[in-house]
Structures are given as structure tokens and as C-alpha cells.
Amino acid sequence: MTPATLADLNRAPHDEALRLLDGLYDHAPWIARAALAARPFRSLAELQQRLRQAVDEAGAEAQTAMLRSQARAPGAPAWLADEYEARFGYPCVLAEAGPRGAPLDAAQAEDMLRRRLDHPADLERGEALRALHRSAELRLARRFGADTAMGDRIWDWQEELSAHSDPGYAERGQLTVTYLTEAHRACAQRISQWMGECGFDEVGTDAVGNVVGIYRAADPQAPTLMTGSHYDTVRNAGKYDGRLGIFTPMACVRELRRQGRRLPFHLEVIGFAEEEGQRFPATFLGSGALVGGFQPAWLDQRDADGVTLRQAMARAGLRAEDIARLKRDPARYLGFVEVHIEQGPVLYELGLPLGVVTSINGCLRHRVRILGMAGHAGTTPMDRRRDAAAAAAELILYVERRAAADAGSVGTVGMLDVPGGSINVIPGECRLSLDLRAPSDPQRDALARDVLAELDAICARRGLRRELEETMRASAAPSHPQWQARWEAAVDALGVPVHRMPSGAGHDAMKLHEIMPQAMLFVRGQNGGISHNPLESTTSHDMQLAAEAMLRLLDDLAGGSEQG
DSSP states (O other): OOOOOHHHHSSSSSHHHHHHTTTTTTTTTHHHHHHHHSOOOOSHHHHHHHHHHHHHHHHHHHHHHHHHSSSOTTTTTTHHHHHHHHHHSSSOOOOSSSSSSSSOHHHHHHHHHHHHHOOOHHHHHHHHHHHHHHHHHHHHHTTOOOOOOOOHHHHHHHHHTTTOOTTGGGGGGGGOTTSSHHHHHHHHHHHHHHHHHHHHHHEETTSOOOOEEEEEEESSOEEEEEEEEEOOOOOOOOOTTHHHHHHHHHHHHHHHHHTTTTOSEEEEEEESSSOOOOSOEEEEEEEEEHHHHGGGGGGGGTTTTTBBBBHHHHTOOOGGGGGGGGGOOOGGGGEEEEEEESSHHHHHHTTTTEEEEEEEEEEEEEEEEEEEEEETTTOOOOOBBBBHHHHHHHHHHHHHHHHHTTTTTTOOOEEOOOOOTTEEEOOSEEEEEEEEEEHHHHHHHHHHHHHHHHHHHHHHHHHHHEEEEEEEEEOOEOHHHHHHHHHHHHHHHHOOOEEEEEOOOOHHHHHHTTTTEEEEEEEOOGGGGSSSSSTTOOHHHHHHHHHHHHHHHHHHHHHHHHHH
């Protein structure tokens, strides 16, 4: 059967349009009726958003009634489905296919339902609705013949690259790729191979291990647009952090080459060799080298096995003395753009596939040591205590309140320790970490001033001392307004609502920001947006939209270059 087209839907009489959308959501024809009021649709993505909006606006009672009308998910173990229905009051609902469009197998279905059984009722209703939205997205794509070839290719590249993992993790089925290990070098070789197959004119590995592919303009003197991200990972990682930003522009080059098109600027796609700081203390070794930030002293840093960075580079065939020559001349570059999985729950909860980054948050980190007096837990009256851990608890709650008072600020105490603590001893010392982030440096600094002032006030009131060490200070990297606008125009042209958001995580873009304009596009993560975790995921449909957005950005830039 020939798929319907969006033009067919837009011009069809109302009853015919309803027929075209029938069955996207089982037992809920009211969703299509509500969505059709927004015709004409510019894209299937816009139609999908209108359908979702209809469900959101219906309210909790209508949503729950719809969930109760659903059939029990096929493939779910009976005992688990029974337990789910007893807990939530409606049949267990799963999307009819996974992130690549293939049906979930029994093990995947069981694992997903086990995790969801622990959800509070409101959270699980949202998860069940998202499963219905995903099924509707898949049905809509089949019915209207949606092209997801680029998204499928990006998904497959990431899956294939995840076969390479460091020893000790590979045996456990965990993904870990740290700088210049055998697995890391294998990843570089695969990326290089795929770049060649995509049609890049030049592919190579530079002195710090970055994989660099260039798709040349016809004019050798044309400026260059740089894009890319990192291919190293944290330990026991997800498959998409960093790598999505390499493979998305690769898919775009593959499509440009298929069309026989050249851009009026060179496109340089870089797989940055190191960003995560997992093997050696230094971070952003790949992108930092391009801005002249590589410090020769780092060559003497050692990994957990005592191997120096200098030795690791030599074993990989890299010449450390050539790193200084990697620094880019910003006068030859138009800017830097990066596509990245969000690594958070915002887009997932909003039901949006893409987000435009306004700024990469600035960050301050401290190590804190609070010193009081250890004493007997049974004989020391409460009003005589100098309890270091109680002061730390008070500070943690203040950090939570103060960060929440600012739009975009976050504060975390991720490490907490009572050295030599005992169950019957009042803590005389407590050590903790502070991680404070905000979209701008003034906002970050104001947060830090208030937190440290509160630390001093707590210690003074409780008769304690404190020691403080600043361990990191990273400036915020606001997106360049013109480049951010280009991403916004590209997202809007797809019919997707433009959602602007800061990035709380650090990215290679914040290093390139030091010498050239930059802007980022976020792609929705699945499983609550979790990242740095094996559950990190996104769908081929969302990756398709990211690739289409990048192609639109390139077209917009090409049009401006040609006019100029």
C-alpha cells in the first residue's frame, strides 16, 4: 500500500483525516480529533507534538481512563503484569518497539517493567503515556512513510562502536573506553573507516588522538565550520554521550555526498579523543589541544597502573611534541557547533525531541573540611556538642535551598565522609565536596559566595573550624546569539517547538568557546534522561530529527555564505 502523505492529511475532509489517523492511540479517537484542529501540519514531527499536546491537555482523569482501556503489553510475564496492574490500576503498557524500531524481546520487557514497578503513581502514569506516544510515533512513521535512514545509521554506528571496551569491563558487558587504551585506539580506527566510507575528503588522527575528517568546499580558501564531540567514555557508560555528536554530522556528510553537494565552506568533523578525565587527571585533552590549552606538565601524570601520559602517547604512536601545532587559527573558522544527548530529564519530561542550548554552565568545585570535637555519643549533652557532621548536614540543606532559588543554578554535595567515624562517637571531622553551577559566571559566583558565607555562619554558631580548597573553576560558555538563532531556526523548520535550556554538564564546546563562537543542540534521552549509565538511550527518530536539523543549519549557513 502506498503510504499517505502529509499533504493528503492536510487537505483531506475532516472525516477522511480522522480515518488517516485512526488507531494511532488505541481506544482514544478523541486525541486525533483534538490534534486535527491545528491543521495544516508542517511535518510529521509537528503532528506528533499536537497529538501529545492533546493528551497533556486532557488531564489526569482522562489520561488514566485511556490507560485503563489499553490491552496488557504482549511479552510481559504474567506475574509481573498482575503485580503492575494491582499497583497502578491499569494494564502494563510498553511501547510496541524499542529505540531502533525493533520489537522488545521478553527480557527487555521484563527489565523495563521491573524498574517501573518502583515508580510513584504520578511518575508511572507519565511513563505509561510516553510508551503510548512512542507507539503512536512508530505507527505514524509507518503510515506516512517517514524516512529515518540517517537516524538508523547513527544508531547503528553507536551500537557497533560500543563493541569496543576496556579490559575488566568488556568481560562484564560494560562500556568503558578510556584515553589511549587498546579499545580507545580501536574506536578511532572504526570512526576513521566510517568517515572514509561517508565520503570525507581527508581523514586522519592528530597528535593527541583526535579523529579528524574534512569535507572540502570547492574553494580551497573557504572558511571552515567545526563540529564534533568526544568518543571516550566514563566507566560503565552509556553509548550516546559524546559519540552522538560525531555520528550526526557524519550522517550529514554521507547525505551531502549522496546528493553530490558541496558546501561553500569546509566542514571539519572531529572525534575528540578525551573529554571525561577517566584515565588521567587532566580533562578535555582533545578539544583543549585545539585551543592551545594542552599543558606539557600533564605528560607526567600517571594512571592507576603508573603509566604516564607521555608513555601512553608513545605506545599509541602519538608525538607529544607535535601537540602545540594543533592549535587552530580562529580567523579561519566560522564557529563550532555540537550535537549532544541532553544527559538530563527535561526534554524527556516535556516530550520534546530537541532542545537549543543557551549556555554551558560555569562550575566551581571545593573540598571542604569541617573540624569539631569528637566525644562520647552517650555522655555528651546535646547543647555541648561540636558535631562536624551535623554542620555538614545543615550546609547540604542550605545548598539545596539556595541553588533552587535561582533559575538554572544547581548545587551538589556528592562526597561526604566522617574519617574514622564510629557508631558511638560524635563526629569530630567531616569532609565533603561542593559542586556549584550556573548559566553565567556572576550567577555562579553569587551562589558560591552565599554558600561559603553560610558555611562560615554555621561553623561560628556551632563552634567549629573549616578548611576550604578550590579544586576547579570553569567559566560559563554562553551560546553565540547568531549561532543559537541558527539552531532555533533549524528546529522550528522541522515543526518542533523551540525549547531553550542551559547545559549543566561540561562539553567540548566550552573549550572551543575560548577561541570561536559556539552553540549546541540537545537530543532527548530516554529512560528518564539518565546518562553516564548503561540505561542511557535515545531513539533513531530523535537522531533523525537531529541530523535533519544539522542539515538545515548547514543549508542556512550555505545560503548566507553564498549571499555574502
